[in-house]
Amino acid sequence: MKTSSLIRGIMQCTLLSAALMFASQNASSQTPAPAWGQAQYFKYNIENVLVNKTAIAGQWNVKVVFSVTDPTTGLAWNIWEALPYQSVGAGLTIDIGWDSTEFSNTGSVNSQLTSVTTTVLGTGAAMPVQLRNLNNNREPLAKPPTPGKAKPCLTTAQCPDPAPSLGNRFYVEQLVTPVTFGQTVAKGRVGMEGHPVCNGLSGCPSAIAPFANIPVRSATADFAFLDTGTPTVTKVADPRRPVVDFETKCKTCHNDKSLDRNGLPIPRLSLHGGNRNENLKLCVMCHNPNQTDVPYRTSGPETPLDFKTMIHSIHSAGFREQPFIVIGFGASINDFSDIRFPATLSNCLNCHVQLPGGKGTFELPLASSVLGTTVKTGSTYAVPAGGLRTISVDPADDLKITPTAATCSGCHDKAEVRSHMIKTGGASFSTLQQNIGVTVKERCASCHGPGKEKDVSRVHEISSKEGFYH
Numbered sequence: 001m002k003t004s005s006l007i008r009g010i011m012q013c014t015l016l017s018a019a020l021m022f023a024s025q026n027a028s029s030q031t032p033a034p035a036w037g038q039a040q041y042f043k044y045n046i047e048n049v050l051v052n053k054t055a056i057a058g059q060w061n062v063k064v065v066f067s068v069t070d071p072t073t074g075l076a077w078n079i080w081e082a083l084p085y086q087s088v089g090a091g092l093t094i095d096i097g098w099d100s101t102e103f104s105n106t107g108s109v110n111s112q113l114t115s116v117t118t119t120v121l122g123t124g125a126a127m128p129v130q131l132r133n134l135n136n137n138r139e140p141l142a143k144p145p146t147p148g149k150a151k152p153c154l155t156t157a158q159c160p161d162p163a164p165s166l167g168n169r170f171y172v173e174q175l176v177t178p179v180t181f182g183q184t185v186a187k188g189r190v191g192m193e194g195h196p197v198c199n200g201l202s203g204c205p206s207a208i209a210p211f212a213n214i215p216v217r218s219a220t221a222d223f224a225f226l227d228t229g230t231p232t233v234t235k236v237a238d239p240r241r242p243v244v245d246f247e248t249k250c251k252t253c254h255n256d257k258s259l260d261r262n263g264l265p266i267p268r269l270s271l272h273g274g275n276r277n278e279n280l281k282l283c284v285m286c287h288n289p290n291q292t293d294v295p296y297r298t299s300g301p302e303t304p305l306d307f308k309t310m311i312h313s314i315h316s317a318g319f320r321e322q323p324f325i326v327i328g329f330g331a332s333i334n335d336f337s338d339i340r341f342p343a344t345l346s347n348c349l350n351c352h353v354q355l356p357g358g359k360g361t362f363e364l365p366l367a368s369s370v371l372g373t374t375v376k377t378g379s380t381y382a383v384p385a386g387g388l389r390t391i392s393v394d395p396a397d398d399l400k401i402t403p404t405a406a407t408c409s410g411c412h413d414k415a416e417v418r419s420h421m422i423k424t425g426g427a428s429f430s431t432l433q434q435n436i437g438v439t440v441k442e443r444c445a446s447c448h449g450p451g452k453e454k455d456v457s458r459v460h461e462i463s464s465k466e467g468f469y470h
């Protein structure tokens with residue numbers, strides 16, 4: 001595992017720095033290991049979100065006020081001057097996605113859901129709106145705000161209630177056109193990700209490029225799409241159902257200290273070249289039911305990236321029959337087959353939380369809002385290098401696995417169990433979302449629901465563990 005994970009990391013870092021490069025760099029030089037020690041000097045703050053409807057039907061303007069502070073001094077970094085953000089390889093991105101209760105980001109590319117035709121790799125089917133490179137993508141002070149470019153906060157009218165002061169606070173605005181898929185879009189989420197590099201700080205492993213990435217914990221904030229014509233402050237509490245917990249569950253393994261089955265430390269959760277770190281509320285904005293690995297795929301069937309399928313599949317390699325392979329950034333091949341879960345895989349409580357009252361979030365039935373998992377976006381991607389790809393951003397034509405089967409089959413991937421799910425359970429591995437719950441109805445909970453004959457908690461022998469009761 002270690003070898004392949006190292007190769008994965010190297011491929012990604014090299015390609016990532018190549019893509020973000022402003023100065024020329026020796027292609028064979030490797031980015032040093034992530035500088036976790038310096039992450040304590042950076043904190044991402046989404047201080048405010050304001051929205052207003054525009055004159056165009058279905059369109060909102062979303063304004064995000066943000067800052068990067070140093071918790072050790074309480075001061076805010078000037079991201080347009082400070083070396084960690086102005087050195088080769090640094091980045092800062094704001095993501096805007098919806099609906100926060102079940103992300104699909106439908107309409108993020110265009111409100112007509114017209115396919116994207118392109119010869120380059122990298123377009124996803126259900127990505128949030130991404131405002132990248134805000135540490136460099138700035139607007140001269142004199143100019144009016146341009147969508148997608150950062151501006152400094154100069155007045156409290158521009159940036160209401162930034163705590164504790166206006167100094168080194170920034171804002172960015174973007175027009176978005178959320179389209180309903182499954183449920184009406186009421187709430188959205190802003191993510192803040194990207195990383196500074198270790199330059200000009202004490203203890204940096206390298207004083208020349210390539211610098212070490214500093215994996216700052218990503219931030220998120222939820223907001224409501226208010227029916228208002230004037231920009232209105234709209235931050236709200238996270239409306240999404242709790243399922244797993246990073247701090248108390250994932251981090252008991254992903255902490256650079258706990259050992260895997262080969263006696264090697266399990267890395268802290270830092271993905272995508274050090275840009276997306278230790279915050280699952282950010283991951284699920286993209287790792288949503290409609291996302292596959294189509295961005296960099298040029299052959300073979302798409303792999304679902306939906307968290308409820310992907311995270312099960314990654315950790316259950318010792319139990320699965322089929323390898324779980326994701327084509328990642330820059331067309332890297334990420335084969336998770338040799339991961340061995342260093343705990344009892346059937347103990348769902350290694351990752352899942354219990355709700356007040358005792359119900360485990362791994363139990364059935366799923367909430368009716370939970371979408372099926374896309375396995376085929378309807379895109380044309382198997383084309384020769386440089387050929388025309390057509391990425392379908394309309395989820396209505398996606399072929400999906402019904403949601404419960406998508407969840408259980410992340411681990412239980414045997415052909416005969418799949419056929420049980422279809423024949424006995426009413427599941428489908430290739431249907432449209434519009435059919436799910438209408439003509440295609442899952443019946444899993446009638447046998448695997450709480451208290452039923454094959455209760456999920458009982459078959460996984462959980463009832464006796466960690467105070468779990470039924």
Ligand code: HEC
Binds near residue numbers: 250254265
């Ligand atoms: C019992 C320990 C354990 C728990 C709990 C755990 N993981 Fe893991 N996870 C692992 C191991 C071991 C690997 C393989 C890492 C390696 O050796 O490179 C892994 C790999 C991963 C990977 C792939 C990493 C990569 O570099 O490509 C992701 C993503 C991941 N885990 C996410 C999670 C999330 C999210 C949770 C909580 C919901 C979680 N893990 C809980 C042990 C665990």
Ligand code: HEC
Binds near residue numbers: 124279292293334
């Ligand atoms: C802005 C969207 C976005 C966010 C945020 C995001 N991902 Fe991804 N992720 C993707 C896409 C798209 C792919 C498929 C490869 C590609 O196109 O880059 C992917 C691939 C992956 C893979 C498989 C390939 C690889 O690179 O190892 C893992 C594991 C992964 N993501 C884990 C995570 C975790 C964990 C988080 C949160 C800490 C996260 N991702 C946040 C979009 C995102």
Ligand code: HEC
Binds near residue numbers: 243307347362370456
């Ligand atoms: C390695 C971590 C991990 C383990 C172990 C794990 N799960 Fe999960 N599970 C996840 C993640 C991550 C999600 C998606 C979280 C999200 O959407 O916020 C998920 C989602 C689910 C869901 C969907 C819940 C919802 O409301 O959408 C069910 C059901 C589920 N898991 C069942 C199980 C069962 C049953 C087991 C034990 C046999 C299990 N899981 C073990 C990580 C894990």
Ligand code: HEC
Binds near residue numbers: 319364404407411412
């Ligand atoms: C994280 C991986 C994981 C997930 C997700 C998961 N299971 Fe399991 N399941 C296991 C493991 C491991 C076993 C134990 C198999 C063994 O001991 O041979 C198991 C056993 C079972 C058994 C008993 C089968 C037997 O032969 O004894 C049933 C029934 C079952 N699971 C149903 C489900 C259902 C329904 C879901 C979805 C709600 C689900 N599982 C999700 C890993 C998982």
Ligand code: HEC
Binds near residue numbers: 404408412427443
């Ligand atoms: C009529 C009752 C019934 C329904 C409905 C049903 N199951 Fe099962 N399921 C069972 C029985 C019985 C077993 C065998 C359990 C055992 O061996 O202990 C089983 C076993 C399983 C297993 C474990 C298989 C193995 O051997 O590893 C999974 C996973 C599973 N079911 C998922 C589902 C899913 C997903 C659905 C809905 C799409 C579903 N089941 C619907 C009764 C049912």
